[in-house]
Amino acid sequence: MIDTTIAKLNKLKKSFLGKKIAIIGDLMLDSYFWGKVSRISPEAPVxxxxxxxxxxxxxxxxNVALNIKTLGGFPIPVGVIGDDNDGKLLRxxxxxxxxxxxxxxxDKTRPTTxxxxxxANNQHVVRIDKEKVNSIPPIIEKKIINLLKKEIKNIDAIILEDYNKGVLTSTLIDEVINLANNNNKIVTVDPKFNNFFSYKNVTVFKPNRKETEDALGIRLGAKEDISNAGKILLDKLNAKFILITLGEDGIALFEKNKTEKRIPTKARKVADVSGAGDTVISTLTMALCxxxxxxxxxxxxxxAGGLVCQEVGIVPINLDYLFDSVKEELL
Incomplete structure (x- = not known):
């Protein structure tokens, strides 16, 4: 449990307000179509x-940007959309x-992801993905860097949110991290497989269990496996902190030359884990700021991740709800 008092929590909560966070990565639109099925198509058995x-x-x-907003921050989402109706809907x-x-x-050459x-009838029938996952062109990379250079003095942190949809190229990753480190800004990372080992010298690197297993080619079963994985990532990435999220097993926290720490997950009735990772990286970054x-x-x-898992669908965390819930734990 967090070692604090109600007064310290109230002070921390107040410090969340107005933090300016740039979220660089793959912006997406989630579309939902609800309906009913009463017959089968005569054209095909569907x-x-x-x-x-x-x-x-x-x-x-x-969605990370939305979580920053509902936590009292000022998000600056940075990414690419297409010149299409989905892009207009996202705007x-x-x-x-x-x-x-x-x-x-x-980028007129690609659709909005x-x-x-x-x-239908409360069942998920099908999901249709519209995307291009090729890397963004150098001209878009340059525009992102120029934008960040203009904002870097005014922001408190940068979140690199990678879904392997092409925005976070190796070149862009290097330039953003260097710019942030040169200006003493917090950089947190939610990685995916393709660029996993490109995120060197960041403040926090936060993969989940599966991402870590895929990147290292090992199975994280026993506690010792997780400990070894954390040490390997610290060595390879030179991050200040490594956080491996483990679902119901909580989070494993690693720091160079310090003892590994485990943060357990409070037992909750899980309704939907969708969006929990977005909430974790958002809350973590805001709290550090x-x-x-x-x-x-x-x-x-x-x-915070546990709280949103109790909700159906992708729901952002709310600042008051989070801190009120933590206070209930302390009382």
Whole structure:
């Protein structure tokens, strides 16, 4: 449990407000189509879904930006959309949520990354993905770097949110990390497989169990396996901290020349794990910017991830809800 008092929690919560965080990565649109099935198509043996409702939500790095917003911060999402209707829908979502779109660039050669889910009779029927995962061109890389150079003095941290959709190229990763380190800015990373070992010299590197297994080619079964994996990542990446998220087994925290720490997950009724990783990286980054040490920041992030897992669908964490819930734990 977090070693603190109600007064310290209130001070920490207040320090969340107004933190400016750049989120660089793969912006996505999540589309949902709800309806009913009453017959099979005469054209093929597939159900006909009569749509009753459709709505749109933030996905990928865009959902991280939303979490920063609901935690009291000022997010600057930085990424690429297509010159298409889905891109317009994503911009509208940012506008409705009063999130700036100054970091959103248009690439006419690719579509807006969109995941459309068709749900009928309360069952997930099919998911349709619209995407191109090739790397963004150098001209877009340069625009992102120039934008970041203009904002770097005013931001508190950078989150690199990689879904392997092409925005975070090895060149961009190197330039962003160097720029951040030269300006003493916090850099946290939510990695995926392709660029896994490109994220050197960051503040926090936060893979999950599967991502770590895939990258290292090992199975993280026993506690010793996880400990060895953490040590390997510290050595390879030279990160200040390595956090391996382990689902129901909590989080393993590693720091050079210090004893590994484990932050357990409080037992909860899990409804949906979707978006939990976005919530963890958002809360962790905000807490570090607010002055929390790595252990307390990890505890809060793990707690926040557990709270959103109780909700159905991708739901961002709310600042008041998070701190009120933590206070209940302390009383």
């Amino acid at each position: 159900p006909i879904v009569a749509i009753d409702d459709e709505f749109y939500r933030f996905g990928g790095a865009a 509208n979502l940012f506008k409705e949520s009063t999130i700036t779109d100054i970091g959103i660039l248009v 969109t995941k459309s889910r068709v749900i 607010a002055g929390a040490d790595i252990y307390d920041a990890t505890y809060l992030a793990n707690f």
